[in-house]
Amino acid sequence: MSFTPLASDFYGFEAKLTETEREALAGIRSWLETDVKPLVNDHWDRAEFPHEILPAFHRQPAFGMQWDETKSFENSAVYRGWVALELARVDASIATYVGVQNGLALGAVAVCGSAEQRAEWLPKLTDGSVIGAFGLTEPLSGSDSAQGLRTTATREGDEWVLNGSKRWIGNATFSDITVIWAKDTADGQVKGFIVPTSTPGYTATKIERKQALRIVQNADITLENVRVPESLRLQNANSFRDTAAVLRLTRAEVAWAAVGVAVGAYEAALAYTQERIQFGAPIASHQLVQQHLAEMMGNITASVALCTRVSEMLDEGTQKDEHAALAKAFATTRMRETVARAREVMGGNGIVLDYDVTRFFNDAEALYSYEGTREMNTLIVGRALTGKAAFV
Incomplete structure (x- = not known):
């Protein structure tokens, strides 16, 4: 298929x-x-996920390709970033589905599994x-997950007993397994x-009345004496450092997705300004527009440049937490400004x-917060710059 640049x-x-x-x-x-x-606005309005697209979706070269067991061709982290941008340019919820399935769930097994x-x-998963x-x-633990995690795991023979709760x-x-x-x-x-979601004691309840990422099905999870065999414990996950290694791989792709949201809003606004007539001319001809x-x-161009470089660093093996954190904080902040400007040029419409x-305007608020708020990512960068932690 011929390639036409955006x-x-x-x-x-x-x-x-x-x-x-x-x-x-x-x-x-x-x-x-x-x-x-063509599906996303109606599904967003109804807060429903388009399950019917999944079989064809998983045939697209968007899943599993960074892991040796599943990759269909050699590709770069920059390519994976552009995939995240492309998905979010159409809908942020669709990009989030891939981020969870391919980045977090699959990534946790790839990084921490035997x-x-x-x-x-x-x-x-691919x-x-x-x-x-x-x-x-968790309900009471987000930014402080490294220290404040309340869900417990107790070993009893060849099994682990899990108790606690998770949120968002x-x-x-609709998952079959949850890490x-x-x-x-x-x-x-x-x-x-x-954890297979059919395990007794595991309950997932949809979070209702969301006003962002309405297509994504977020859940509250309750774990009541959930028994998991030792064979399902991730064998190379022994501390929060291992959890953080998974998040490090996905945080830059959230930055790319933020750029995609900004691009989607910009493109919709640009098309509108060329069609909307005011004072006898398209509003695209007005200076303030x-x-x-x-x-x-x-905003978009600066964010793409930053995301491109941080993805290149991932391929080179030189990316650190602070590099991904800066990309996520910067791109989501510029995204927030961009969707606001897009909404402004369109007036009431x-x-x-x-x-x-x-x-895009509403969904941007979720990307601004998840995988590390702007404040937390800023503090990660600040620690790298000054050598001093200011988290508390």
């Missing part, structure tokens, strides 16, 4: 992709435009025969467990779902 890729960053990667991205872009984009666990679960979720955040867990209303992070009552260390568009493009921008 008009919003103002400095031509997509040219950094290989020919194979560009062809793969073109296929994803075409499928999203044809099969997914060879046997990787061989069993990674292909299934082809969608198993849907995964990632249970870290994406995909969890649960719990504190070992024996040594106080955080460990990970592959052009200023908004130029500011949006500056900017709050009507049919014009797309209000969906």
Whole structure:
């Protein structure tokens, strides 16, 4: 399939992709435009997930490709970033589904699982025969998960007994497994467990009345004496440092998704300004509107540049926590400004779902907070700059 760069890729960053990667991205872009984009506003309005797209979705080159057991071709972290951007450019919830399935759930097994666990679960998570979720955040523990985790794991013979609760867990209303992070009552260390959602004592309840990422099915999870065999404990997850290693791999892709949200809002606003007539001319010809568009493009371009470099560093093996943290904090902040400008140039129609921008506007608030708030990511960068931790 021929590849046409996005008009919003103002400095031509997509040219950094290989020919194979560009062809793969073109296929994803075409499928999203044809099969997914027409569905998203109605599903967002009803707060429903389009399960019917999943079989075809998992045939797209968007899953599993960074892990040896599942990759279909050699590709870069920059390509994976562009996939996240492309998905979020159509809908942030669809990008979040992939981030949970392919980044967090699959990534937890890939980073922290044994060879046997990787061989069993990674292909299934890649082809969608198993849907995964990632249970870290709790009702009373978010930014302080490293120290404040309250869910417990107690070993009894060849089994572990899990008790506690989780909140804001994406995909969890329909996942087959959830990776649960719990504190070992024996040594106080955080460990990970592959928990089949059919296990007695495991309950997932959909969080209602959300006004962002309405397509994503977030859940409250309750764990009451959930028994998991030792064979389902992630064998290489022995402390929160191992949990953090998974998050490090996905945080930069959240930054890319934030750019995608900004691009989607910008493109919708740009199209609107060329069609909307005021004072006898399209509003795109008005100076103040052009200023908004130029500011949006500056935000997008700066964010793409930052995300490109941090992904290159991941490929090079030089990316550190502070690099991913800066990308996430910067890109989500610029996203927030961009969607606000997009809404502004559209006037009253900017709050009507049919014009797309209000969906991006609302969804931006979720990306701004998850996988580390702006404040927490800023403190990670500040610690690297000064050598002093200011978290408390």
